[in-house]
Amino acid sequence: MLRPHRNHPLWYAFALHRASGLLLALFLPLHFYVLGLALKGAEAMDGFLALTAHPLVKAGEVMVVFLLAVHFFGGLRLLAVEFLPWRDWQKSVAAGAAGLSLALACLFLLSAVAWP
Amino acid sequence: MSLWLFMAQRLSAVVMAPLVIGHIALMIIAVQNGLTAGEILARTRGSLLWAAYYGTFAAAVSIHAAIGLRNIASETFRWRGPSLELAAVAVAGLLLAMGGRAVIAVVA
Numbered sequence: 109m110l111r112p113h114r115n116h117p118l119w120y121a122f123a124l125h126r127a128s129g130l131l132l133a134l135f136l137p138l139h140f141y142v143l144g145l146a147l148k149g150a151e152a153m154d155g156f157l158a159l160t161a162h163p164l165v166k167a168g169e170v171m172v173v174f175l176l177a178v179h180f181f182g183g184l185r186l187l188a189v190e191f192l193p194w195r196d197w198q199k200s201v202a203a204g205a206a207g208l209s210l211a212l213a214c215l216f217l218l219s220a221v222a223w224p
Numbered sequence: 225m226s227l228w229l230f231m232a233q234r235l236s237a238v239v240m241a242p243l244v245i246g247h248i249a250l251m252i253i254a255v256q257n258g259l260t261a262g263e264i265l266a267r268t269r270g271s272l273l274w275a276a277y278y279g280t281f282a283a284a285v286s287i288h289a290a291i292g293l294r295n296i297a298s299e300t301f302r303w304r305g306p307s308l309e310l311a312a313v314a315v316a317g318l319l320l321a322m323g324g325r326a327v328i329a330v331v332a
Contacts, residue, residue: 143330144326146261146329150261180244
């Protein structure tokens with residue numbers, strides 16, 4: 109049970125932004141490593157890419173796209189809060205950002221799975 | 225220094241904003257009909273545009289992620305002092321080196 113000062117939509121926005129940033133930072137070295145396989149030639153890279161056909165890996169990819177979108181929209185919200193005049197509707201932007209992120213991740217999932 | 229780090233993180237975020245949108249859009253397109261190394265490399269090999277795009281992306285994310293991780297480490301573990309700064313620089317250096325290598329791998 110979260111304490112009252114944390115049971116707040118904007119705290120969730122902060123927590124999601126921090127968690128997504130941390131997970132993306134941990135994902136990046138793996139991403140750079142896979143791309144670096146191209147130095148050994150397309151076959152080496154294809155060998156690894158074959159793993160991405162596995163449903164769990166696909167799910168992971170959708171998650172990464174979601175995390176990137178969430179971090180992006182959350183970051184835009186932060187930049188707006190820090191550098192633009194305050195408006196009452198800015199709180200709603202936090203919810204809108206999460207929704208848009210989910211939509212983007214679903215679009216990626218459809219592209220990967222349903223449009224062969 | 226905190227102000228410089230704050231501004232560097234915001235600035236790198238602003239630089240990356242359009243790059244992230246482009247990257248997500250490209251991934252949605254690229255992943256259709258499966259993903260192969262040939263497809264990726266056919267698009268990026270010999271392209272100055274992609275080199276500039278992803279080179280900028282790798283540089284910006286190295287700065288942004290290192291500062292973000294520094295903030296998390298500092299707040300979570302109450303870590304302060306030169307060792308924290310060294311760790312942050314090491315993270316930035318690692319991401320820059322790996323990112324630069326990845327860009328060269330797909331462009332050269």
